[in-house]
Amino acid sequence: MRCTKKVLASALTALALTFGACGDSNTPPATDSGADQAIPLDSGPQPDATNLDVAVSDTSTKPDSKAPVYDATPLADISGTKKHEFVADQIVLPSNGTQAQLFGHDYDNDGNVDNALGSILGTLGLMGGMNVQGGVDESVNKGDLLLLFRFFANNVNNQNAAVVNYVVGQSQACCTAPSNPTLCASQAKATCFNGTASFTSTVTGAPMSGNIVSGKFLFGPGTVKLNLPVVGSALSLTLKQAFIKGTFTGATITSGSITGGIDQTELDGVILPAVATAVNGMILDPTTPASTKGTILALFDTNKDGKIDIGEIKNNVLVKSAIAPDVDVDGDGKLDLSLGIGYTAVGATIK
Ligand SMILES: [Ca+2]
Ligand SMILES: [Ca+2]
Ligand SMILES: [Ca+2]
Numbered sequence: 001m002r003c004t005k006k007v008l009a010s011a012l013t014a015l016a017l018t019f020g021a022c023g024d025s026n027t028p029p030a031t032d033s034g035a036d037q038a039i040p041l042d043s044g045p046q047p048d049a050t051n052l053d054v055a056v057s058d059t060s061t062k063p064d065s066k067a068p069v070y071d072a073t074p075l076a077d078i079s080g081t082k083k084h085e086f087v088a089d090q091i092v093l094p095s096n097g098t099q100a101q102l103f104g105h106d107y108d109n110d111g112n113v114d115n116a117l118g119s120i121l122g123t124l125g126l127m128g129g130m131n132v133q134g135g136v137d138e139s140v141n142k143g144d145l146l147l148l149f150r151f152f153a154n155n156v157n158n159q160n161a162a163v164v165n166y167v168v169g170q171s172q173a174c175c176t177a178p179s180n181p182t183l184c185a186s187q188a189k190a191t192c193f194n195g196t197a198s199f200t201s202t203v204t205g206a207p208m209s210g211n212i213v214s215g216k217f218l219f220g221p222g223t224v225k226l227n228l229p230v231v232g233s234a235l236s237l238t239l240k241q242a243f244i245k246g247t248f249t250g251a252t253i254t255s256g257s258i259t260g261g262i263d264q265t266e267l268d269g270v271i272l273p274a275v276a277t278a279v280n281g282m283i284l285d286p287t288t289p290a291s292t293k294g295t296i297l298a299l300f301d302t303n304k305d306g307k308i309d310i311g312e313i314k315n316n317v318l319v320k321s322a323i324a325p326d327v328d329v330d331g332d333g334k335l336d337l338s339l340g341i342g343y344t345a346v347g348a349t350i351k
Pocket of ligand 3: 263327328329330331332333334335336
């Protein structure tokens with residue numbers, strides 16, 4: 001059975017099975033059970049952000065909401081500035097708490113890194129058995145998930161008021177053997193991720209301002225669109241108040257991360273329906289073991305019609321605790337679901 005599709009739904013089921021193994025599977029766990037499973041995101045300094053000039057806004061006027069900590073810095077004039085273009089050759093979903101912390105961002109400045117969705121993915125990664133990363137690797141190496149960056153900076157080691165455009169690349173064939181992940185990866189390294197390959201942009205995000213200190217950079221906040229293949233077909237996400245971080249290392253970018261917040265509307269309108277579709281897909285899939293189907297139906301099918309509708313997903317206690325908005329990234333008074341992922345990148349030309 002291929003685990004690279006429907007991984008979020010599979011992962012939720014794994015979480016369900018884990019809970020189910022501890023008790024009556026007809027009784028969803030209380031919300032605090034999820035907290036027991038979550039990876040604590042330890043407080044700690046964020047080295048990328050500490051010595052960068054990111055404006056801090058006044059949060060005192062909104063005592064009841066988590067107001068945005070960061071304001072966008074006005075863009076510098078980039079005419080005549082050197083351009084440096086990259087493509088992400090690796091996109092990494094957190095597979096443990098350390099990565100969830102590394103890829104996240106402390107939006108509300110409470111000393112705790114925010115990466116709720118990433119933390120859940122990390123928790124599931126620790127449980128094992130779910131190849132949450134496999135589908136992402138496959139999409140990158142096939143050339144379906146091409147994230148591009150165009151930096152404007154005369155000095156990539158140290159520069160204030162640098163600018164980056166986040167660019168979504170048009171799919172292109174990076175390997176001829178997508179069914180063989182190892183071969184596909186090595187082909188992609190030679191064709192698309194060789195440091196000089198060309199890519200065509202489809203969506204170019206609004207420029208984001210940032211600083212580079214000793215090669216480490218932090219850009220944002222801005223809006224980042226992600227098409228992550230985590231639930232069946234690619235899940236189109238908009239990360240609000242997103243930050244793009246990384247380190248220029250020779251001709252590559254290392255230790256990269258993209259963090260932002262997904263609002264409740266998108267969670268309800270995009271993510272949860274996709275989870276419902278994927279869970280139904282598992283029920284219809286003849287290769288899904290009968291015991292797994294039984295567990296899924298016991299957990300989610302509250303009206304016992306043999307199908308899982310969106311409402312049954314939205315109102316499920318397990319889902320509510322696992323995929324719950326955690327921090328208000330944009331200060332609109334409504335909590336958003338934080339997500340941070342990692343990446344590395346190599347040189348590229350963006351057409
Ligand atoms: Ca925080
Ligand atoms: Ca039902
Ligand atoms: Ca919000």
